[in-house]
Amino acid sequence: xxxxxxxxxxxxxxxxxxxxxxxxxxxxxxxxxxxxxxxxxxxxxxxxxxxxxxxxxxxxxxxxxxxxxxxxxxxxxxxxxxxxxxxxxxxxxxxxxxxxxxxxxxxxxxxxxxxxxxxxxxxxxxxxxxxxxxxxxxxxxxxxxxxxxxxxxxxxxxxxxxxxxxxxxxxxxxxxxxxxxxxxxxxxxxxxxxxxxxxxxxxxxxxxxxxxxxxxxxxxxxxxxxxxxxxxxxxxxxxxxxxxxxxxxxxxxxxxxxxxxxxxxxxx
Amino acid sequence: xxxxxxxxxxxxxxxxxxxxxxxxxxxxxxxxxxxxxxxxxxxxxxxxxxxxxxxxxxxxxxxxxxxxxxxxxxxxxxxxxxxxxxxxxxxxxxxxxxxxxxxxxxxxxxxxxxxxxxxxxxxxxxxxxxxxxxxxxxxxxxxxxxxxxxxxxxxxxxxxxxxxxxxxxxxxxxxxxxxxxxxxxxxxxxxxxxxxxxxxxxxxxxxxxxxxxxxxxxxxxxxxxxxxxxxxxxxxxxxxxxxxxxxxxxxxxxxxxxxxxxxxxxxxxxxxxxxxxxxxxxxxxx
Numbered sequence: 001x002x003x004x005x006x007x008x009x010x011x012x013x014x015x016x017x018x019x020x021x022x023x024x025x026x027x028x029x030x031x032x033x034x035x036x037x038x039x040x041x042x043x044x045x046x047x048x049x050x051x052x053x054x055x056x057x058x059x060x061x062x063x064x065x066x067x068x069x070x071x072x073x074x075x076x077x078x079x080x081x082x083x084x085x086x087x088x089x090x091x092x093x094x095x096x097x098x099x100x101x102x103x104x105x106x107x108x109x110x111x112x113x114x115x116x117x118x119x120x121x122x123x124x125x126x127x128x129x130x131x132x133x134x135x136x137x138x139x140x141x142x143x144x145x146x147x148x149x150x151x152x153x154x155x156x157x158x159x160x161x162x163x164x165x166x167x168x169x170x171x172x173x174x175x176x177x178x179x180x181x182x183x184x185x186x187x188x189x190x191x192x193x194x195x196x197x198x199x200x201x202x203x204x205x206x207x208x209x210x211x212x213x214x215x216x217x218x219x220x221x222x223x224x225x226x227x228x229x230x231x232x233x234x235x236x237x238x239x240x241x242x243x244x245x246x247x248x249x250x251x252x253x254x255x256x257x258x259x260x261x262x263x264x265x266x267x268x
Numbered sequence: 269x270x271x272x273x274x275x276x277x278x279x280x281x282x283x284x285x286x287x288x289x290x291x292x293x294x295x296x297x298x299x300x301x302x303x304x305x306x307x308x309x310x311x312x313x314x315x316x317x318x319x320x321x322x323x324x325x326x327x328x329x330x331x332x333x334x335x336x337x338x339x340x341x342x343x344x345x346x347x348x349x350x351x352x353x354x355x356x357x358x359x360x361x362x363x364x365x366x367x368x369x370x371x372x373x374x375x376x377x378x379x380x381x382x383x384x385x386x387x388x389x390x391x392x393x394x395x396x397x398x399x400x401x402x403x404x405x406x407x408x409x410x411x412x413x414x415x416x417x418x419x420x421x422x423x424x425x426x427x428x429x430x431x432x433x434x435x436x437x438x439x440x441x442x443x444x445x446x447x448x449x450x451x452x453x454x455x456x457x458x459x460x461x462x463x464x465x466x467x468x469x470x471x472x473x474x475x476x477x478x479x480x481x482x483x484x485x486x487x488x489x490x491x492x493x494x495x496x497x498x499x500x501x502x503x504x505x506x507x508x509x510x511x512x513x514x515x516x517x518x519x520x521x522x523x524x525x526x527x528x529x530x531x532x533x534x535x536x537x538x539x540x541x542x543x544x545x546x547x548x549x550x551x552x553x554x
Contacts, residue, residue: 141371
């Protein structure tokens with residue numbers, strides 16, 4: 001009995017060790033990959049058409065999802081805020097509450113999560129399929145580095161698109177809050193906007209959201225292209241890589257968000 | 269097999285396809301994937317200007333050999349010389365310089381699916397040259413005309429049949445005027461007409477453009493009609509080499525099995541398995 005439990009503990013320790021080693025290996029490989037992306041970025045920046053195309057694919061084609069999500073998140077914020085704040089007679093502040101919540105937290109975080117589901121999966125599966133159908137090997141054989149030609153433009157496209165999408169998300173959210181609060185619930189419009197104008201600071205609140213979304217853009221785009229580029233070149237491998245990209249991006253965004261919030265609030 | 273020498277090119281040439289002007293010299297090449305030995309002290313010479321066929325049953329490592337000679341994989345041991353340069357010791361930059369001198373036709377064409385036929389063929393030119401658009405257009409249309417697909421320039425890869433995709437890939441492979449082209453299973457999945465077209469194209473391109481062609485295939489009949497020299501691989505080694513006629517007359521059981529398409533022989537039909545009857549009666553096992 002004692003032997004069995006000792007053996008079980010031993011196996012558990014071994015499995016934890018293997019998992020930890022696997023995690024550290026992947027993490028290290030990810031850092032090296034990110035370094036390669038950064039080193040090769042000047043090549044892609046010298047050919048802006050490649051990047052513009054990717055900004056269109058990852059950004060413009062995600063607009064409908066982002067705008068709709070932003071609109072409804074803003075409306076829910078206003079509704080919830082109204083129900084709570086009206087108990088204290090402070091329903092006029094829902095504009096400010098919604099704007100602060102959106103620009104500081106919800107805008108960048110929800111945009112990054114939606115990006116992972118919409119553009120991140122597209123990036124992973126596209127690059128994975130290129131791997132599976134020998135397109136990347138074909139490029140290598142044509143003496144063209146697929147990192148420079150395929151991966152870096154997609155990475156930079158995502159990094160550029162993310163903050164733009166986050167700003168649009170927040171703007172749509174504020175519009176949704178106005179729609180719900182002012183038009184449907186009858187909050188005073190002047191108070192709605194003036195409270196927001198008085199309390200939301202461009203430098204602290206809006207910029208902190210934009211800074212966050214830049215970090216999220218780097219993380220989400222890097223993880224998407226990393227998983228696609230390193231996938232097993234089979235249908236199952238591409239599927240697994242796509243799933244991993246979404247899961248890893250979502251977790252990374254939430255962890256990064258906490259760290260960035262602590263940093264931007266000055267460690268308070 | 270000859271022992272590994274300090275100068276790979278000084279080792280004795282494999283029998284069958286003589287000649288001193290070899291663009292590729294493979295000596296003592298060994299390569300394993302995990303526990304599986306793919307090549308075991310392999311020696312092959314590819315003669316400049318000819319069509320060389322590398323044949324063998326599925327799973328003998330024919331495509332792996334192409335990956336090795338193009339520097340996509342590194343061998344465990346041995347030497348691969350391309351025009352005198354040691355591929356196994358080349359840096360990435362040197363490999364890319366070497367690859368600008370070669371073309372490769374992948375089994376599935378490997379066309380870039382977001383570009384149309386014209387842009388696929390123009391791709392290497394746009395990446396490696398600063399030619400004016402008018403000249404690029406001229407070159408692309410010339411190459412597409414050579415493979416009979418000038419009229420399909422605006423089609424997307426998804427609109428092409430398997431044979432057409434392979435011909436477009438061939439046009440792309442020759443657009444930089446390479447010295448050597450590698451064909452990876454160029455006849456797989458083609459209808460008889462497309463196959464005949466591709467077979468003739470390989471020979472015609474080779475002679476008209478002064479190329480060297482290496483065709484990796486297991487289609488004996490098709491490749492025999494165009495190859496100058498043939499190597500038959502089995503169990504990680506060259507089991508026979510020579511002209512297609514030499515192989516047809518070969519008395520080795522392995523060669524005869526492959527050339528005549530017999531199901532069983534030195535290359536077994538069945539994957540190693542326990543006794544059939546015992547496995548059927550074993551209720552517990554799968």
